[in-house]
Amino acid sequence: MKKTVRDVDVAGKKVLVRCDFNVPMKDGAITDDFRIVSALPTIKYLIENNACVILMSHMGKPKGEPKPELSLAPVAKRLEELLGQEVKFSSCPTVVCDHIREVAAALKPGEVMLLENTRYRVEETKSEEPFTGELASLGELFVNDAFGTAHRDHSSTAGIARYLPTVSGFLIEKEVKFLGDAVESPERPFVAIMGGAKVGDKIPVIENLMKKVDSIIIGGGMTYTFFKSMGYEIGKSILDADSIDLAKELLAKAEAAGVKILLPVDTVCAKEFDNDSEKAVFDADKMPADMMGMDIGPKTVELYAKAIAEAKTIVWNGPMGVFEMPNFAEGTKAVAQALADSDAVTVIGGGDSAAAVEQFGLKDKMTHVSTGGGASMEFLEGKVLPGIACIEEK
Numbered sequence: 001m002k003k004t005v006r007d008v009d010v011a012g013k014k015v016l017v018r019c020d021f022n023v024p025m026k027d028g029a030i031t032d033d034f035r036i037v038s039a040l041p042t043i044k045y046l047i048e049n050n051a052c053v054i055l056m057s058h059m060g061k062p063k064g065e066p067k068p069e070l071s072l073a074p075v076a077k078r079l080e081e082l083l084g085q086e087v088k089f090s091s092c093p094t095v096v097c098d099h100i101r102e103v104a105a106a107l108k109p110g111e112v113m114l115l116e117n118t119r120y121r122v123e124e125t126k127s128e129e130p131f132t133g134e135l136a137s138l139g140e141l142f143v144n145d146a147f148g149t150a151h152r153d154h155s156s157t158a159g160i161a162r163y164l165p166t167v168s169g170f171l172i173e174k175e176v177k178f179l180g181d182a183v184e185s186p187e188r189p190f191v192a193i194m195g196g197a198k199v200g201d202k203i204p205v206i207e208n209l210m211k212k213v214d215s216i217i218i219g220g221g222m223t224y225t226f227f228k229s230m231g232y233e234i235g236k237s238i239l240d241a242d243s244i245d246l247a248k249e250l251l252a253k254a255e256a257a258g259v260k261i262l263l264p265v266d267t268v269c270a271k272e273f274d275n276d277s278e279k280a281v282f283d284a285d286k287m288p289a290d291m292m293g294m295d296i297g298p299k300t301v302e303l304y305a306k307a308i309a310e311a312k313t314i315v316w317n318g319p320m321g322v323f324e325m326p327n328f329a330e331g332t333k334a335v336a337q338a339l340a341d342s343d344a345v346t347v348i349g350g351g352d353s354a355a356a357v358e359q360f361g362l363k364d365k366m367t368h369v370s371t372g373g374g375a376s377m378e379f380l381e382g383k384v385l386p387g388i389a390c391i392e393e394k
Contacts, residue, residue, distance in 0.1 A: 002176070002391040003167040005042060005143055010051040012109055016139035017042065017169065018156050018387075020148035020371060021057035021075045030074055033082075034358070035148065038371050040082060042145045042169030043112070047083070050109035054138055055079075055087075056095075056118055056156050057146065064122025066093035076114045088113035095121050096134040104138045118156045125152070127159035136163035145169025148372035150387030151379075161390035168391045171371065176388065178368035179315075179379050182347045183212055186313035191344075193304075193335065195220030195318025196352065199243035201377075205317070206250060208382045215260035217304050219296050219320035219331065223264050226251070232285050235269065236292040262307060266297030268321065268328060275325035295321030296331035308338040317349035317377060323356050332356050340365035349376040 019039040024031045046053045060070040068091075076089035088111070092100050095116050103113055115135075118124045123131035132155040136142070142164040144150070149157050150172065160166070168176075182190075192209045194202050199222045206216060218226060224237035229248040254261045265284050269291035270277040281297045282288065296304070308314060316339065320331035333356075339346045340362045348354050348366050351373025357363045370376040378385060 001394045002173070002388065003394050004173050005045055005167055005169060007394060008141060008165065008167055010046055010049050010141065013051055013141050014054060014104065014107065014139040015046055015051040015141045015143055016054050016056065016135065016160060016164070017046065017143045018146045018149075018160075019043075019055055019057045020146040021072060022059050022148065023075065025069075025074065028069070028074065030078055032358070033078055035371050036075060036078055036082065038171050039145055039169070042143065042171060043083065045170070046143070047085075047110050047112065052107040052109055053112040054104055054107070054115065055112065056115040056135065058119040058124065058149065058156070059117050060119070062117060062119050064119070064124070066116075066120045070117055070119075072114055072117050079112070079114065083112065085112065090116075092116050093120060095131070096138065101138065118154070121155070124155045127153050127155050131155045132159035133163065136160045139164060142166045143169050144387050144391060145171045146387065147172050147175040147370065147375055149375065150372065150385040151375040151383070153386035158386040158390040166391050168388070172388065172391075174368070175370055175372070175376075178345075178347050179349075179370065179376060182313055182315050182345065183209070183380060186212070187345065188313070189214040189311045190313040191215050191217060191307055191311040191315075193217040193219070193314065193316040193318075195222070195320050195332075197221030197238055197240070199225045199240045199247050202318070203243065203246055203250065204381045205377055207253070209315070209380060210254060210257055210259050213259060215262060215307060216254070217262045217307060219264065219304075219335070220318050222318075223267070223296075224293050226263055227284060227287075233287050233289055234293065235287050235289050237287070238292070262303060264296045264300040265303060266299045267293040268295040268297050268331070270294045270328070273322075275327050279327065294325075294328040301331060301334040304335055305338040308335070308342055308344075311342065311344045313345045313347075314339060314342065315347045315349060315380065316353050317351070317380070319352050319356050323352075323359070333360050336360050336362050349373065349380065351376075
């Protein structure tokens with residue numbers, strides 16, 4: 001068991017908190033504050049327990065240069081609204097400077113400050129000095145609550161743990177609990193739903209889950225690589241050509257392990273990759289050579305909904321089709337609705353799946369929606385995540 005903020009005395013201490021405020025922006029405004037809201041329980045706990053709170057996060061990929069459009073200034077403003085108190089913020093191009101040190105040193109119990117985008121510094125993504133030490137020098141305790149970057153060994157996610165006592169915040173605690181329980185001690189039947197485009201990206205996850213699940217539902221662009229490995233015509237559908245043999249091997253391994261792999265039995269095809277393209281539904285083995293698969297078909301929806309209704313634990317990572325286009329969102333929406341109607345423990349593995357349940361207004365119907373797509377993938381893969389490994393054991 002990892003230590004959390006509950007296990008340490010934070011009163012009067014300068015507490016450095018790594019959050020994941022990498023939120024989507026448009027024209028300088030935040031379009032979705034889910035990640036900010038997810039960090040609030042930890043931040044509020046620290047404020048209520050008289051810590052001097054120093055928040056940090058990255059945003060986007062400024063690649064070691066200060067870029068005004070990737071400043072965390074809008075995050076500071078939104079945090080002020082959500083917390084109902086001042087969040088001290090100064091846009092320092094080097095993240096840590098004399099002014100920032102002065103503000104941090106003068107911070108009183110219950111006050112909050114936010115540092116500038118940690119990726120303004122080139123050392124951040126390499127967990128290098130002097131940046132790691134500069135960050136650590138601001139605090140007395142490190143709280144990692146950024147699950148979305150827990151798979152990164154960066155200065156602000158794991159490097160600071162070389163200097164300071166390190167515990168987790170409530171978000172990481174929650175993520176590890178739901179993802180860990182789902183994988184290690186699931187109530188059965190345990191169903192994994194895997195979507196998205198590239199089979200190669202999901203192979204290690206599928207292989208790890210194959211040892212634990214009762215069945216795996218496949219959807220999205222990766223479907224057509226499986227179809228190709230089975231000798232089906234896939235027309236102009238997306239194909240992960242390097243993974244055709246791997247797909248064939250996975251099907252054989254699943255059969256040997258007694259794990260049921262459910263593949264689409266019909267697919268919605270379109271002439272072009274366009275929402276308004278001419279479309280039609282075809283059985284899986286009858287796709288026309290001049291069309292491309294864009295979504296799972298109605299018979300597949302029925303098949304998948306039945307498997308979901310019978311499950312007691314479900315992990316979902318990756319959409320069933322091109323859900324960003326309304327005319328090809330039905331499969332993903334139907335699967336999301338089936339999860340919402342289920343009495344199973346439903347864990348959504350971040351990324352596009354999280355975006356989909358949000359888009360369909362079903363996020364609140366899920367047991368847990370992960371804030372980290374890449375991190376949840378690596379967690380489900382069985383990998384050690386640096387940002388979690390660095391947290392002290394109880």
